[in-house]
Amino acid sequence: MDISIRQLQRVDVISLSGRLDASSSPELKREIDALLDKGRARLVLDLTNLETLSSAGLRVIADARKRARAFKLTDLEGGDVRIAGPSKYIREVLDLTGFSTMLQIYDDTLSAVGSF
Amino acid sequence: MWLSQVPLFASLPEQELRHLATLLRPIALRANTTLFREGEYGDRFYLITEGEVEVVKALNTLEERLIAVRVPGEYVGEMSLFLQNGVRAATVRARRDSQLLEMTRADFDALLLRQPHLAYELVRVLSARLRESDDAMIRDLQAKNELLTKAYRDLQAAHAQLLEKERLERELQVARSIQESILPRSIPQLDDFDVAAYSLPARIVGGDSYDIFSVGEGRVGLVIADACDKGVPAAIFMALTRSLIRAEASRAVSPSEALQNVNRHLLDMNETGMFVTAIYGILDLTALTFRYARAGHTLPMFISREGLASMAPRTVGQPLGLWPQAIFDEHELTLPPGFSVLLYTDGISEASNEHGELFGIERLCDVFISRPIDSAQYLCDTVVQTVNSFCGNAPQSDDMTLLALHARVVE
Numbered sequence: 187m188d189i190s191i192r193q194l195q196r197v198d199v200i201s202l203s204g205r206l207d208a209s210s211s212p213e214l215k216r217e218i219d220a221l222l223d224k225g226r227a228r229l230v231l232d233l234t235n236l237e238t239l240s241s242a243g244l245r246v247i248a249d250a251r252k253r254a255r256a257f258k259l260t261d262l263e264g265g266d267v268r269i270a271g272p273s274k275y276i277r278e279v280l281d282l283t284g285f286s287t288m289l290q291i292y293d294d295t296l297s298a299v300g301s302f
Numbered sequence: 303m304w305l306s307q308v309p310l311f312a313s314l315p316e317q318e319l320r321h322l323a324t325l326l327r328p329i330a331l332r333a334n335t336t337l338f339r340e341g342e343y344g345d346r347f348y349l350i351t352e353g354e355v356e357v358v359k360a361l362n363t364l365e366e367r368l369i370a371v372r373v374p375g376e377y378v379g380e381m382s383l384f385l386q387n388g389v390r391a392a393t394v395r396a397r398r399d400s401q402l403l404e405m406t407r408a409d410f411d412a413l414l415l416r417q418p419h420l421a422y423e424l425v426r427v428l429s430a431r432l433r434e435s436d437d438a439m440i441r442d443l444q445a446k447n448e449l450l451t452k453a454y455r456d457l458q459a460a461h462a463q464l465l466e467k468e469r470l471e472r473e474l475q476v477a478r479s480i481q482e483s484i485l486p487r488s489i490p491q492l493d494d495f496d497v498a499a500y501s502l503p504a505r506i507v508g509g510d511s512y513d514i515f516s517v518g519e520g521r522v523g524l525v526i527a528d529a530c531d532k533g534v535p536a537a538i539f540m541a542l543t544r545s546l547i548r549a550e551a552s553r554a555v556s557p558s559e560a561l562q563n564v565n566r567h568l569l570d571m572n573e574t575g576m577f578v579t580a581i582y583g584i585l586d587l588t589a590l591t592f593r594y595a596r597a598g599h600t601l602p603m604f605i606s607r608e609g610l611a612s613m614a615p616r617t618v619g620q621p622l623g624l625w626p627q628a629i630f631d632e633h634e635l636t637l638p639p640g641f642s643v644l645l646y647t648d649g650i651s652e653a654s655n656e657h658g659e660l661f662g663i664e665r666l667c668d669v670f671i672s673r674p675i676d677s678a679q680y681l682c683d684t685v686v687q688t689v690n691s692f693c694g695n696a697p698q699s700d701d702m703t704l705l706a707l708h709a710r711v712v713e
Contacts, residue, residue, distance in 0.1 A: 208699075238652065238660070241528065241648065244577075244621075248575065248624055283598035283620065283621060285620075286618075287620065288620070
């Protein structure tokens, strides 16, 4: 799986391509933890090019969201992890596991970034 | 003249040097050619005028070591000048193309007679040579000793690693047998239904589980669950969840109520962020219904008597151990004769072949076309065979579990 990170002014966009599963999820966790350690807690996960999402990946996303939301950022908003551009298949996984009820999901990265 | 540059001859008078220059015979030595060998009889002494030669003890044996490298102005073979029937103490060979001047014992004896003080110079040089040889030998032994010590330590470390690996493997096997013993020993025989199960971890222990137990009079609880990981941590978390589900099932009225309580317990004790997807359903043997709650797990598949497969309705069901007030997807269905319910983990639906293609829900539904099911065991076996032949030689990437329920046809 490839991870590329774009740092915008207030938000960081993490784009994933390939498969997020038990073997690739530790790498994603490291990248996200590094951002959170630096106080960058407004994160958009761009899943446009993600092929599959397994429960190990869901765990990383759930943990990241919990950590991000625990941040108290100066302008009265907490951090968050929001999803952008999931394919129909990924969307189904998010729906079936009820993640779409808890996480904010947007059709594209622009909207996701703008939501912060 | 240049002969006076040779330390041994530095003290000789001009006249003697000139005489010597006429006596000495020039010899050319190509690189890697041996001048003389250790153990050979020798009575010549050589001055190096150009190039480089090596003095080597025990050449071509395990004990081989380089004593010295002699350069222009230095000499070799001096020992043979004093020892009657002397043998060479070392092998000398050219390192590079070299030029030497040769002096015989007879020449040297005559020289010594003429210039007796040369003897002192010689004694001094010979002592230095002896010390040099000893030093080289001692250094050599020290180096060998160090190598041996290191090799021994490496061996000890490797041995310790091997023992540790064996210990871990033994522990994993113990964990595996514990896990296997936790699974229902045998599937209860029911009058109107049959149940079958299949579970194969991707590693020695796995994060999948299933369970079947009685929930009061005329009701049977069925569980399938998947911890979000593989290996020992997932297996431990799953064992915990399983016990909680059993405990709550005996107290709760509905499947979703039971799962709500399990969720609360898991949140209370769970610092690891692990979660479990599960389906817990109650089979009512009198009413012939199946009522289940789905906690984020893969959708159950329903197969009609004619072999038509469909997926359960898609509503929200959230995993256990993740969020408080989790929403569970609860449904109830009647099970007419010949009807089957298949519960499975994503190790089945996302099994991949060597090309990275996933087995998928569509293929799972297609398994039963023109394959009427007459028993839950047949259902399980058919799914397993189809998935295995799809995957071919690709390694199993996730734990695979099936739990099948079939309503018997009574003729």
